[in-house]
Amino acid sequence: MKSVGLITEYNPLHNGHLYHLQHAKELTGADIVIVLMSGNWVQRGLPAIVDKWQRAQAALTAGADLVFELPFYYAVQSGDIFADGAVKLLADLQVDTIVCGAEHSDTDFIALARQAPDDQGQVQFDAKNQTYASNFATALAEKSGFYLEDANDILAFSYARAILNQGLEDRLALKTIARVGASYHDETANTERIASATAIRKILSQGGDISAFTPMKNLVFKEYETELFQLLRYRLSTDGYGQLRGIYQVSEGMEYLFKQAMEQNPKDFQSFLAMIKSKRYTFARLHRVLAYILMNIKVDQMNLAMSHPYHRLLAFNDVGRSYLHENKSQFAFPTISHLDQKRAVKELNIDYKAGLVYQQIMAIPQAQDVARTPIQK
DSSP: OOEEEEEEOOTTOOHHHHHHHHHHHHHHTOSEEEEEEEOSBOTTSSBOSSOHHHHHHHHHHHTOSEEEEEOHHHHSSOHHHHHHHHHHHHHHTTOSEEEEEETTTTSOHHHHHHTSOSOGGGOOOOSTTOOHHHHHHHHHHHHHSOOOOSHHHHHHHHHHHHHHHTTOTTTOEEEEEEOOSSOTTOOSOOSSSOOOHHHHHHHHHTTOOOTTTOSOTTOOOOOOHHHHHHHHHHHHHHSOHHHHHTBTTOOTTHHHHHHHHHHTOOSSHHHHHHHHOBTTBOHHHHHHHHHHHHTTOBHHHHHHHHTSOOEEEEEEOHHHHHHHHHHGGGOSSOEEOOOOHHHHHHHSHHHHHHHHHHHHHHTOOSOSSTTOOOEEO
16 A cells, blocks of 8 residues: 655644645555654643544544554654654654645755765754754754755755655655645634634634635644643752653753742743743743753653654554554554553553643643543544
């Protein structure tokens, strides 16, 4: 079976995603669409507006044949690690082609990735207080003439680089399709029934009607920042500097920045973020690090998890079942479909904790991992 893989968040799934699903299959002539979707926490380090099971169901209804979870330890990361993990999992699932959206879909991102600076770690912060991303984009532009700045272009480039770094260019193709409608971060909706996930979340939070923009018709906005901030305040108030330094990606004195800001008694999460934001740290990076602190994810725990990947099956149909039957023996990583609590704590430690915290801050009764079985169509 010819397969195409899509790397997604679906936060929420919207009409642009429907276009992506349909076009990816047409573009590649694939027999099966395999979706790798972030779980209950998305790359920006914030909780998804609806849980992974509802989003997996929506993906299945929209045309996916298999839906796997992109684990927290890959999903809630910078773009390079996010892409590297996603490509690794899709390659192990024997996917033939990855299709992603891009603002400049006529660009050969594999060729562009070949022109990347030899050692990313050597890209220096030449401009004071500039982010690594902006300095890297400048270095790449000097070599290639292409300035990497649009969100989907950056992801496409990251996937291309991951394919090259893993030596997969001869067996895993990357194709891009033009992003339709609103841009990734656009907070406004247009009249063509296409709105970004960002815009849909904003409309939903304001009590507006999103039915024209998404097939997920029963979405309800849940205010989560109050509960999230209470948990975060407790962690930052009770953990010492040494404990915080042991948390994954807490560096450059972040522990002092966070604790000193919390000691000023900010009134809410947004006030706290305003205290710690600087040009050096994007909001996404701050959100991710705060999520690691919230879940007490230590450096060794994250490294251990990333060195033991797995495929968490969320949903499938008959085509997906046939694909698994034909290809599962070729997977190097284990496929997980049923979990009891003992196995969840041992094998999905980080995702299990992420699910528990998600349950609490979103005030949902359903367990996210233990005793949950894949959705079938």
